[in-house]
Amino acid sequence: MATESAGSLGREELIEAYRVMRTIRAFEERVHTEFASGELPGAVHLYAGQEAVAAGVCGALVEGDYIASTHRGHGHAIAKGCDIGAMMRELYGKAGGSCNGKGGSMHIADFERGMLGANGVAAGGAPLACGSALSAKVLGKSHVSVAFVGDGAANQGSFSESLNLATVWQLPVVFVVEDNFYAQATGTRYHLRGLDVARRAEAFGMPAVTVDGTDYFAVRDAAATAVERARSGGGPSLVECKAGRFFGHMEGFDQQGYRGAGEVDRLRAEQDCLVKFVTAAGLSTSETADVDVTVDAAVEVAVAEAKAAPSPELTELLTDVYVSY
Amino acid sequence: MATESAGSLGREELIEAYRVMRTIRAFEERVHTEFASGELPGAVHLYAGQEAVAAGVCGALVEGDYIASTHRGHGHAIAKGCDIGAMMRELYGKAGGSCNGKGGSMHIADFERGMLGANGVAAGGAPLACGSALSAKVLGKSHVSVAFVGDGAANQGSFSESLNLATVWQLPVVFVVEDNFYAQATGTRYHLRGLDVARRAEAFGMPAVTVDGTDYFAVRDAAATAVERARSGGGPSLVECKAGRFFGHMEGFDQQGYRGAGEVDRLRAEQDCLVKFVTAAGLSTSETADVDVTVDAAVEVAVAEAKAAPSPELTELLTDVYVSY
Amino acid sequence: MTQPQRVLSYLEALNEALAQEMAADPSVVVFGEDNIGGTGCDGTLGHAWGPTRGLHNQFPDKVFDAPITEAAFVGAAVGAAATGLRPVADLLFVDFAGVCFDQILNQAAKLRYMVGGKAKVPMVLRAMWGTGMRRGAQHSQALYSMFTHIPGLKVVAPSNPVDAKGLMASAIQDDDPVIFFEHKLLYFGSRGVVPEERYTIPLGEAKVVREGGDVTIVAIGRMVNEALAAAEQLAADGVEAEVIDPRTLSPFDFDAVYTSVEKTSRLVVVDESNPRCSIATDIAGNVAENRFSALSSAVRTVTSPHAPVPFSPALEDAFPPNAGKIVDAVRSTLAASLSKAS
C-alpha cells in the first residue's frame, strides 16, 4: 500500500528506520536468550513484533521531543536513540547502566534523549507526558510529547484522565496506544470488548486514528500528522496501533497457553513488521545485510560488556534520595 | 412534549412524583436558610433545581434496587425514600441521624432503602454501584444499581474505569450523569470541552442518552429504558441529564460570581422542574396545595426535631470501628 | 497423627483457603487481573499463575477476570461487600494500591464508621509484597505500615503456609475489610505441613515462634525466618532470643510483645519496610510508652533504609534486613544494657 512517507522518505531514512527496527529485534531476541539462560535478572517484557510502532512514532519526532514509555519499553528507548550498551547494562543491574543499575528494564530512562522512562505502573507514562507537554507549552518550546500506552493500560483511570487533561489544556501530546491484543493473558476482545480505544479519545474531544502497527509507513504517517498537529498548537491526538507481540507477556513467566494454536507462528510468518518494511521500502539484500551485521555485532558487544561490568557500589543504595535514617 | 411516561403514569404516581420533588425542594430551601443562620454545621451541597433527575430516576426503580450518590446527595436520598427526619438529624450531627450523626451531609446513607451513601470523593459512588450490581448478578437477584455522578466527577479516572468494568462484566448498572454546568466554579464548557459524557459511555461500549434534566418525564423514560435493560440482563447504560443548580456549589462558601448575570434568576424562572412538571402532568392547584402543606409541615418537624435531638454519646467516637488504641 | 503429613507451599495453602471458603460460603467471590487468566483469548481459560489458579474450574460463576481497573474493581469489592458478597479482590503487587488508594483509604476502611455502623464491608484485598525478586522500586515495597495507619482496615502478613491458610480463612470470614500481604519470596520458598481441613487462625493474635529469655525479637513476614536464623546464631553464643511473629499488624497483639519484653527486658523489631512511621517504630514507640520500665536498654529497629528499592541485584540484596543485621542489633542492645547495668 502506497503511503505518504513511503514515497517521501529518502534512502538513508529508510535504512535508518530499518536499523532501528532491526536493533530492537536483535536486542529483544538476545535478551530472550539471555533470560532463558538464567543470567539476566528482573521483570523483562519484550517488544519484538511491535517494532514498527516505536520506530514509526519516534521517526516522526525530533530532538528535544519527549516520550513516556511503558513496562514494555526497550523498543521505545532504542527508537528514541538510547544507547543499547547502557540499556543492556541496566537490564543486568550494572554500574554504567542507563540508570546506574537502579532502575532495571521497567525503569529504563534517558532524559538527555527525551526518554522519560519505562514505567512499572500501567498507563503510568500518560500523566508524565502531559507534564512534559506542559513544560514545552509554558516554556514556549515546540517540543512534542508522546505517551505510549498498552491496550490493557488504556483501561486505567489515569489514562482517561490524561486524555481529558490534554484536551482541556490543549497540550502538545500524542497518545500512542499499542494494541497487541492482550493484557497479560487477558484478550482485548474481553477487556476492551473488542472496541478501539480511539473511539474514547474522540469522545474526550481529540482526533484519533487506528492503524496497522506492523506497517511502519502507516504508523509513521499517522504519527507525523498527530505530531505536526501538536507542534503547531493544534492540541492532542491519539494514534492506535495494532501489532501482536512475538513473546509472552514477561520472560520466564508465561507459557502463552492462552494464545490460539499456531498464533505466534502465524504472527511471525505473516505479520513481521521487518519483513513487510523491507518489501515496502524496497531495500536490497546488501542494504539489509550491512545493517544486520552491524546491529548484531553491537548487541553482542552490549551483552558482553554488560556481563563484564561491575555491580554498582553498595554506597549507591543511599544516593539519589535526599536523606537516610 | 408528550413522552411515554406522561401518558402512562396514573394520577397517584404523578402526585407521588410531585411529592418527591417538592420534598427535595422544601428540604433544600430550608437547609439553605438554616445554614445561613449559622446553626447547621458541615459541608452542605444543595440539590435544588435538579429534583427531576433524582425523582425521575428513582421513580423508575423498585424496592431492592440500589443507588450510590454524590456529595450533592440529599435529593437522591429523598427520592429513594429515606426519612427526612433522620436525614435532617444527620445534617445536624445528632443522635438518631441516618448515620447516627457520624456521617453528615456528605455521607448520608440508608442501606435498608438501598441508598448506599452520599460520597465525599468525586465519582466515589461509581465503583460502589458496580459492586452492588455485582452482588445482584452473582446472587441471582434482579436488583439494578444506579450511580449518580456530576459533570465534573465524570472526569475522574474511577468513573471511566467503572464504565469499562460495567461493560466487561455486563453489570446491571445505570450511570446517571448530572450535568449542572459547573464543577465548583469551573464550567463544563472548559472541563468537558462542552462535550456530552454520553459519548464516552458509547465509546466504552454501552448505550447512552442525553436528556433535559428538568423534564421529569424525559428523565423517567430514559431511566426506565436503562433500568429495564439492566434488569433483563442487557448490561449497563448511561443517562446524562442537564439541569442547573439553584444554589452555589456549597453553602456558605460560594458567592456564585462565576455565573452569568441573571443566570440563576433565569433558571428559577424558566427551568424550574417543579413548574414544568405541574404543567405537563396537569396537576390542579388543590392537588399541589395538599402536597405542599404536608411537605412543608414535615420539613418543619424534621428541623425542629433535629435541633432538639441530643448529640451522640461521646462513647460513639470509638464504636463502629474494630479496635482502638 | 500416624498419617503422612502433607506439605504445601505458601501459594498452595492460600489456594486451598480460597477454595475451602468458597465451598463453604456461596457469597465468597474472587476477582482480579488474570484471576482466571485467558478470558477473551483464542486459547482456553486458566492461565492464572497465582493462588487463584484453577478456582474457576470448581467455581465457574464466582471467579472473574478484571480489566486493569483497580479503582473500579476494588471499589466494586466495597460495594459488593456492603450488599451481600464476601469479595476477595487481587491487587497483584501491593504497590498498585497507589492507583486505587481512595477505595481502600476512604471507602473500604471508613464506610462502616461513616454510616454509623449500618453497613459492614467484609472484603479481602490480596497483595504481593517485598523485595528479592529483582522487580525494582515500583514492585517491591512493603507498605503495610501505611495500611496499619488506617483505622477501619485490618492488616495481615503471614510468614508461613499454615498461618497463611488459617489467616486467609479468618480474613474472608471477618466482617471488616482486610488487606492480606503475601510475600512474593514465600509463595514457593516457604513450604510447610498444612492441615487439610478448614481452620482459622484469629486475626490479631501473635505467635511466639521461639522462646528465649534474653531478648525479644519481633519480626514480620519473611523476616521471621531471618530472625529465627539470627536466633540460632545467637544461641551458639549463649544468647536466647524469643522470636514473635505478630501475623496480624492491625489489630496488633501488643500484649504478646509486652509479655515477652517484661521477661527479656530487651526489644529488637525487624521490619522489611522503610523506617519512618513504620511498624518497627510503632512497636518501639508503643513499648517505650507502655512498658518503659520493663526495658533495660535501648530498643533496636532493623529495617530497610529510607530509600526506594533498587533494581540491581547487588543493591537489592543489601536492602532488606537479614540474619546478620539482626544479630548485630541484638548484640548492640545487649551491650547497651550491660553497660547500663555496670
Place this chain on the structure above:
Amino acid sequence: MTQPQRVLSYLEALNEALAQEMAADPSVVVFGEDNIGGTGCDGTLGHAWGPTRGLHNQFPDKVFDAPITEAAFVGAAVGAAATGLRPVADLLFVDFAGVCFDQILNQAAKLRYMVGGKAKVPMVLRAMWGTGMRRGAQHSQALYSMFTHIPGLKVVAPSNPVDAKGLMASAIQDDDPVIFFEHKLLYFGSRGVVPEERYTIPLGEAKVVREGGDVTIVAIGRMVNEALAAAEQLAADGVEAEVIDPRTLSPFDFDAVYTSVEKTSRLVVVDESNPRCSIATDIAGNVAENRFSALSSAVRTVTSPHAPVPFSPALEDAFPPNAGKIVDAVRSTLAASLSKAS
C-alpha cells in the same frame, strides 16, 4: 524595625510566598481545581477562595484550572518537574491523595532514585488537612504520617504564617518533591507578623517555640498552639515544658528532639493523626532507640484515636488532642519518672 509590623493570615502568607516565588522564577507554575476559578463560565474568572486567589491576574500564563483529574494533573506535575518547570499542584484536601496516590508514591517520590539520579522532581503538592471544620471522615484526615513513610518525598507542616511563607518558598526551590500540609483551621485562624521580603526557612529544621527544662513536647501543625496552651497551664504549676515544632516531618530534625530530651529527660509527642505507625510513634520509637538512656520515664503520645473522623460536632471536638489531654500526658510522664526516682 520602627516600621509598623504587618500581620498576615496563614492563607495570605502562603499566597504571598506563591506570588514571590513565581515572580522570582518563571519556571514556577500553579494549578489545581479552581486555582483561578470560573474558567469556562459565563461570569468572569477569579473565584478561587484559597491561597492561589488572584495569582492569575499577575501571572496569567502560569496559573491553570484543572478538571477533576488528580491522577493526571499530579502526574503531569511530576513530568513537568522532570522537564524544566517547578509546578505547585493543589490537591485541595489531602484526603484526595487517595485518587492520585500512585503519582505521589510511585512516580514523584521514586523517579530520581529509579533513574540513578539523572532526573530531579522539583514539585510541590499542596494539601489541606485536619479536623475542626465539620467535614467528616473523607475531608478531615492528617495523613502526613503515611507520606513521611515514603522515601524520596519531603513532608512539611507549618504551624503559623511566618513559617508557612518561608517553608513554601523553600519547598518550591527544593529539587525534590514536597508535600505541603496546610491545616484548614489555620488558614484564617492563625495570624502573625510576616516579613514582606522573600525569605526561606530550611526544610528539616525544627524550631524550639518555648524553652523549658522539665519535659519536651513535640507538636505538629495546629497542635503547636495546643501544646503552648498546655505549657502555660503547666507553668502555673511550676512545670516548664519545652515545646518543639518540627515544621518539617521528612526529613526530620531528630537532633533537635534529642538535644531537648537530653535536657528534660521526658518526652510527650502531640500528633493530630491516627495513632498506629504515626509520626507520634515514630518520634517515640526513635528516641527509645537513640536516646534511651536520656529518658527518665515512659514517653507519652497524644494522638487522635484509631477511628475515622466523625462528622458530629460533639464527636469531632472530642477527636483530636487538645491542651487538656496534653497536660494530662505531661503529668503522667512526670508522675512515672517521680515514682521511678523514688
